[in-house]
Amino acid sequence: MAAGSLAVEATDANFNELINSDKPVLVDFWAEWCGPCKMIGPVVEQLANDYDGRAIVAKMDVDQNAQVPAKFGIRSIPTLMVFKNGQLVDKVIGAVPRNVLEQKLQAAMEPAAL
Template sequence: MASEKVVTLTDGNFRSTVLEADKPVLVDFWAAWCGPCKMIAPVIDELANDFDGKAIIGKVNVDDNRQTASEYGIMSIPTLLLFKNGQVVDKAVGFKAKADLAKLINSHL
């Protein structure tokens, strides 16, 4: 079950939700057909709950939002980009453990 705390990001809301955010934003670029994306989805949900109020956790479906995926050069999924003050400050490609992603987020809080 997806967490209601995970923000659905689109080409239309990416700028206002991610680039203009006042806290770090972890963005999961994913697709419905991607096996590793399905594996990491529960981790993303847990992170959204764990970091509620401290960081924003969002997901971009690359099939539905090609402009944003292209703009950030997403070639493999899942790709997770961490934004702070509108800039990419960290990146992880492929399935990552929850502890690794939590450490990545914490290092930018």
Template sequence: MAAGSHAVEATDANFSELINSDKPVLIDFWAEWCGPCRMVGPIVEQLAGEYEGKAVVAKMDVDQNSQTPAKFGIRSIPTLMIFKNGQLVDKVIGAVPKNVLEQKLQGAMEPATI
């Protein structure tokens, strides 16, 4: 794991720019007061380090950014969404083990089959 790699901070302001990356983008919608979010947080940080250069890993605090979660109809957190070329391709709601998130992220990294 690369030292010093952290999840990017996603905000309402930088969200559309963030998801329009040429790499898959994993966004963790979380809040300080959410217990399950605190379980997922360290996993998201690990993925940020392990996938540096291959994917964008970001976290959005839903208390500080309300437009984006509202736009996607996020009702419960943590919600983790994976985007590819600006499009939502996968979503996980609730605290899940690291291998589940890794499988979904790797799925988004595979070339699109036409």
């Protein structure tokens, strides 16, 4: 990942700890060889920057980590998942515009409806 990256590197080892944050967590499942992943990568980095302190933005290389992608049945990348209190609350498959990701992250930041 680029120097100065604010996106956290998610791994099979730290994944559960990462998503059980009190902040919403956006995880980008990607691979080095994936063209659409490279297109969405800078957008994910921008979100990591813009939401620093309010949300956690992480990237998981599916070639380096097999357990978590298998657990979630990820067959297409990029797949981006939003977690809140350790629970999967939203997901997007494919390279989507920044505003789509931002809406999903914003929704996860709102207090749960009673």
